[in-house]
Amino acid sequence: MVKIRSIEVDPPIINSSCAWSSDRAQLQALYDCTYTGAVTTRTATIGGFDENATHQATFTNDEAHLTTINSYGYSPHPLSTYLGVITDILSSENSSLPLDRHASKPFIISITASDAPTLREMVASIQSSLRYTPDGTPTSWAYRIAIELNTSCPNIVGKPPPAYTPSAPPLVDLLTVLQEEFNKDTSLTIGLKLPPYVYQSQFHDILKVIAGLSVAIDDAMVNPIAFFTCTNTLGNTLLFSSQTEQSSGSKKYALPVPLGGLAGHALHPLALGNVHTFSMLLQSAEFSCLKDIVIIGVGGVTDLRGAERMREAGAQVVGAASLFGKYGPEAFQRLFG
Ligand SMILES: Cc1cc2nc3c(=O)[nH]c(=O)nc-3n(C[C@H](O)[C@H](O)[C@H](O)COP(=O)(O)O)c2cc1C
16 A cells, blocks of 8 residues: 555555546446556546547557557547546445445546646535535545646647646646645645656756745745656657557558557556656755655556566556556556566
8 A cells, every 4th residue: 555645545656647547437447346446537627628539549460569659639529527426436336346445446647737727626525525625624534635737748730748847837737736735734735747757957956846846834944845746648759550459451540630649568668767767866855855755657557567667767656547448447467466
């Protein structure tokens, strides 16, 4: 079991946010899955993302080295839909989970916004619909709800992933909102979904900005950010359709756009490098105020060995998207010894 501020993740294996954790049936199946210790929703915006035929995902035809490319943006379902679905699931007695797990499995709600007022409204609605009753008492599942701010989707036209420019808007503004919300409620579990960084100073730059968010609570400095999920997909990549499952036909490229975010096997070494680097830096004297941040290692985990490598690199929790997309919730069983 891994404790991340108020939530407990047991076993420390989860799905990471993706197109296959989007609707009610998919979320219920993930909740019922005994091989995962938390459910992560697809990234929601306040009003829902305008999805169309250019938004797709495809798997490579190399079964042994499962790789994906996708051009998806965010979920077409607005945040309010996720709040309703999660309330329904948590209040239903129909889950096949054992009773003890039924009473503890958390939801990580992935959200994003491009400005501070919108993010503030989204966090407030999570607090008021899921974590607190109208009279301000915590709900029975208040400590099973976490927020993951997605700062790293590479597929949004005209909106580069904010975490690549950490000291500029919109990221600084969004982080300020998270700091304010944490100040109001220090039991709130907040994490950041980070992009794959490719050179050293990028790691220092984001950590310096996050270190600046620390607040004094009872004589100790506490950082509002409780976890990093590393990494999102690697943007601007290209696969030909001959490399994919749908290799027949007249399509030249795997995606119609044709560039997209790379995940799975091909991302694994870069994801391991990101987890390793953050893990080293978070334990260094320079960033001692961030030493409690838990790393959720994501990227190319497709078997037990991959999960072990993630842990060896410094992840306390391991996540997967492509593996889950290909084989469904049962696939998480492959990550156990
Ligand atoms: C089809 C697809 C959709 C995704 N959608 C999201 C998303 O909505 N939000 C997010 O934070 N990450 C999203 N991701 C990224 C995954 O959470 C994960 O970071 C990435 O795929 C690397 O993990 P993997 O190698 O296990 O797939 C998506 C990935 C895929 C393949």
